[in-house]
Structure formats: structure tokens, C-alpha cells
Amino acid sequence: MVADDDTSTADDEAEGDATTAEHDAPATRYGGIIDPIGTDVVLHTDVATYSDLAAAAKADGFVQLVDLTAVDYLTYAAPRGLPAGVVAERFEVVTQLRNPDSGERIRIRVQVPADAPAVATLFDLWPGSENLEREVYDMFGIDFVDHPDMSRILMPDDWVGHPLRKDYAVGEIPVQFKAASNIR
Amino acid sequence: MPHLPGLGDTNEIAEHGLGGLEHNFITGNVESLVNWARTRSCWPATFGLACCAIEMMAAGAAHYDLARYGMEVFRASPRQADLMIVAGRVSQKMAPVLRQVYDQMMEPKWVISMGVCASSGGMFNNYAIVQGVDQVVPVDVYAPGCPPGPETLMHAIFTLHEQIHTGELLKRRDETGAGAGLVIEQRDGQTAGLTIGS
């Protein structure tokens, strides 16, 4: 997806009153489509522009990567509610960044297609993303290209499947309630 | 202190020491003496996993003081331990480790399954958790609660002590290879939280 500049600025001006102007002003420079939810600034992007956007955000002072996770939207019941111009995909990698000086936070939501679940790693920008990206790989099977150690972190190495995908069963074992035979 | 078969009145020993005995020798059979000794120095292995481990440590610390029962030495090495307290949820990744630690312990050895997660998987009925540690090791006493308070753990330990003392446990192990599988009742108020709106 090409960051549609017209849309993003239009969005920005339309929503500008809702949040403070300083919140939106720097974010527009990173590309992507801005969608302020309450006080949260959310940037939508796709796999191609993700690392550029992240690099621009880091250069702008968002030096702390707070969180990185993913969502599998396979069985999402409600409309996705994505802003115009964003092509919805099955997976979304969600990265939270924080500017420790100003306390500002932005959230980057990357649309990751199901047939090629891979995005660029943020390891070079934020070494702190290492474990988080491994967790997403383990739980969702999303590959982080050029990650130094793309391996499972929580599940055993030989585990089959990615548990947090929506088509992975919970693995519930039916419980037969019966009286214990040897209660004294 | 209970009355030990073949050991005479043990209360007398407890109160006055051996000097309080009318005779300066004790009669009894070797088995009951051995069982008595096993009961009185039952050293647990440190096998803390999750929330229950905190309560297990609390049971060993100042207020509940397991040292009163000769149990304060939580051995770091399974080779030196008699009792494994499985304190917490056992994941699929941990299960082989648990079994290995159990295998490294010297016979005779006992297992307490502490808390509902270890006993049955508890509220985590999913892909990650072993639904009951008895699938991995033979369990002698199940302590309920989430987590069981130190009182409940101590109740479980006493129940086990009683079983060790009577020698019941080892007989069963010889016959079936299984643990005693005793379910105790909970001894503290930790059964459930507050009901909202009550």
C-alpha cells in the first residue's frame, strides 16, 4: 500500500480537533494512515512501508519500543473499522512506541497477509524487540525477516502449530466430573 | 506426638527426653523405627513452579515455620530430597523436566500435588498445561486451592507423614506403582474469592 498522503492529511485535519495538534503533527511525517482513537495515535501501514515508518518514528524521538504483538483477525465478527485506504489482511502486527522525553505514544498497526506472513524485523532499530518478535513468531507464525534468532521462545522447539492463531484449537480436554473414589 | 507402635509412649520422650523413660532402652521393630525416622526428616525438593511456590515458601518462612516438622531444608538437589512438592502449573515444556527431577530422587520418595493446576490443570484447560501432574509422576497427596494456603499445604504434609508412618504408602507403591492419591480438604479460607454483588 502506498501511503496515501491526501488521505492521511485529510484524516489528520478532520480529527485534529479531537486530539492535540502536537500529537498528530510529527506523526504525519512518518507516512502511513493516521487514525486517532481517543488519546492514542494509531498509524496504519503495510509490510512494504513498515520499517521506513518505524525508522522515521525512531529518528523523531520514539526511541523506546514498548510492546510488539500480533492479532489474527480470521474470525473477527465486527467490521474491522480500518480507515479508508488500508487494505485489511488476516494478521496485524501491532507495535507500540514511546517517546520517553515527551511521554507521547504511537501505535503502528501493520497489515500482514496470510499467504506470506513476514515483516521486517525491528531488531536493528530497537534491540528490545528481540524477544517480542520471537514470541509473535512462536504464537502466530509470522516471520521477521533478518531477525538474528528466529526461533520459538515459549513453546518447545518441536511444537507443531502456532497456538494464538484463530484456527488453532484451544486444546481443551473434556472434564468428566465424578466423585473421587478415595476421599477419606 | 502420636503413639508409635512398638515405641512406647512417645509423649514421654517428647516432654522429658529419653531420660524420662523408665527404661533406658526402646523396644520396637526396625520397620517402625525406620518409618518414624523417615517421617521426621522428610526433606522437600525445591520444585517451585508458579503461584503455589510462593505459598510453599511462605509455609517454610517465619510465620508458618515448617522447621517445626524437620522440613525446613528445601534441598536444591533432587538427590538429597525425599519429597517433591509440585507447586504450580506444569506446562508441556516442563513435564519432561519434572519427570527427570523425579527420577533423580532417591527411593523412597513422595509427591504432593499442590494446588488445582498441578492436580487437574485447574482453570487452564488448554494446549499448554498438563491436565494433572499424575500423568507424569505418581501423586500421593492432592492439596486443593488456588493457591492452597500454607495451612492446607501443612495439612497435606501431615497426611503424608501419617501415610509414611504406617508404611501404607510403600506397600501400595510396590503393588501398583501408583501413589496414594489422597485428596485432602482445604484448611484455610482460600476456597474462593468474594462473590461480586453479595
Next chain:
Amino acid sequence: MTAERVMRRGDDSAVLRLSEAEASEIGNDPDTMADDERVLLNMGPQHPSTHGVLRLMLEMEGETVVRSKPVVGYLHTGMEKQAEQLSYLQGCTNVTRMDYASPLFTELAFSLATEQLLGLEIPERATWIRMLMCELNRMSSHLLFMATNGMDLGAVSMMIYGWREREEVLRFFEKVTGLRMNHNYIRPGGVAADLPDGWEDEVVRLLDLIPPRLDEYDILLTGQPIWRERLQGVGVMNADEAIALSATGPVLRSTGYPADLRRDQPYLAYDQVEFDVIVGSYGDCYDRYAIRLNEIRESMRIVRQIIDKMPSGDYRVQDKKVTPPPRIRIDQSMEALIHHFKIFTEGYKVPAGETYACVESPRGELGVYLVSDGTSHPYRMHVRGPSFINLQTMPHLMKDGLIADGVAIISSVDPIMGEVDR
């Protein structure tokens, strides 16, 4: 495959990126390690100093740790998957079992996230009760740290003392929530029950009891030469490194960086109480110890202010869609009974959307990312566990240190494995 390749010689980073299979390959082939002075050492997951089930793969050169790799997942409980099966009301039962040393904080973060999605304003008294309980929990969590930190370094009396004081705090918790741990007390919409009568006296008793005990710790540890020798200059990190590794909480603050969400983006009513953010200056294990010790004192300062300012009012929002009606109403009104039934069977529906809420837990920034699709169960719940992320600093703190100091470092990062593995 040669040891050179397997061990990635020339890679001078602190993190050992070696898989299980590669590690055993080295072990199985005597040639690869024959003329090598480095050995791979396994520590954990069953080890008395690894705070539960942490496992470390250490590359040693003599007594010195060259590279290391924390191996986690031994307590993976699938809580994020489980959360998708539980309603929002049941959600707190699940999350409270993550960080079992400070369960109330995870409940709080989850409740805040749910309330953000619901657009719910909670009563003032509920806010202050939450603050009171959280600060007491911060104290009990740090007291637990004092105990385990002492134990790990061989100060066994400290362990007994730490537990003794923690027990006092837990007694108050049991009185308020009914449980010593895993309270499920803070819930979306407020808290589960009002504080019991006479709670002020109980809390004041605690506040009188603990300061002299903390002074005792000072005598026992803070100024003691052995303690200082073991901790000062061990596991050093600077602020830039800590931020690059996303560390938060005492690990970040020990580097002199004053980051505390209670002050930086006040949630609850933290903007109405006075407290200091404790920072260190050297970023070593001693600073991390001292920060936690003094944070207990700061928490007590906050608790004193809370006692004075505790407003009266409702302890949970009276919104029949979110919280059940009072027990007495169920006997009087059919509608109340229906609401009660619906809340506990199908739960309440939460508008579709996504949100992130974070609080300052004793270990750092604890965040909950919640995605709702308009049903009564979260579509996705992710917890940013501060322990999980702080764990990444461990190889860097351990690099070129002695293995005996490794124990001090594990202890001072204070990971709670339930939160790491979730």
C-alpha cells in the same frame, strides 16, 4: 559443523543465540570442543536461584560468563489464548495469575483496558481503593524481592524477615479480598467489595510496623560490607542501553532515568498524591536493591495520603450492564435478577475496537492490549509483561561478569516467571 560455526565465534554480542539442537551437537562431538576453552553451562529450569523456572544457557570462559541466553517458556500457561475463552468479567481471574507477586496490578491494567473500551467512568472511591490496594501490593512485592534477593546472596535471615513482613500485608489483603494471592478484586467497573470496617486502623498498624523493620534491613544489608561487595558494580547498565532494550521499572530507573508511569502519565488518582520517583545512579545490582527498598517507603507515603483522602461513595459503578445489582435488589426485583443472571452467564458486551492500557507495576510498565469484536469475550488480549522484556537485559548485565554474580543479577532483575511465560 565446527564449534567455530556453531558458536558463531566473532559474534561479540552478549546474547548467546544457540538452539537446543546446536547446543547438544557441540556436546555430542568431542572434537568440536576439544581445544576450546569455552564451555556451555546449563542453569535451570530447576534451580534454587532462578526464581521459578528460568533457564540460562551460559557460555563460560573459566568463571567468566561470555554470552548467555535466557530460555523461557517452562511456565507457558496459554493465558492469552485462555482469555479469549473467558468473558470480560472472568478475565481478571485469568490475568491475576500472571504476576503472582503483584496480582492486583495485572487486574488493574486489564480492568482499565476494558473500561476504556466500554467508555466507563468509575466512582472516585473505587479509584482510591484501587490505589490503596496497589500500593500495598507494591510493598508486598518489594518485600518478597527483599526476601529472595537476600536468599539468593546467602543472607538467609533476610529471607525470613522479608516473608515475615509480607505476611502482615497479606493478612490485610485476606481481610479485604478473601484471598492471600490471586485476588480477583479489581474488576472492570470498580472493585469486588468495599473495604471492611476498621480498615484504616489495620493499614495504620501496618504503616507503623514496617518502617522500623525496613531500618532493620538497612542495618542488616544496606551498609554491610559483604552485601555492598556482592552488589556494587555488578551487572552495570546505562540508560541508553536500558531504553534500547525496552527495559522499564527499577531496571531502567537504576540507570538514573526517572521513568515512572505514575508520574509520567498519571492513571487512577496518582496526580493527587505526592511521591518521589526513586532513581539510582550507577545502574548496578545495588541500585536496583536500594530503589526497591526505598520504593517501599514511598509507597507507604502514598498510602498515608490515601487514608486521609479516601472519599466516600460507591466502590463500583452502578451500571446494570456491567456490574451486578446489589444482593438485596435481587430479592426485590425481577429485573435485577435477570441482570444478575445475564452478567454471570453470558457476560456484558464490549464495543468493538482496540485499546492499550498500562500501569506501573513493581517490575515496570505492565500493559494490556485488548481487541474486542463487540462480543462478551475479548477477541485478543495481550499482556506486556515487564518481566518478559526486562529479561532481555540479563545477558548484557551478565556479560564478562563472574557466574556467582549471575545469581545476583537474576535476582536483581526480579523476573516473575508467571508473567514472563504467561
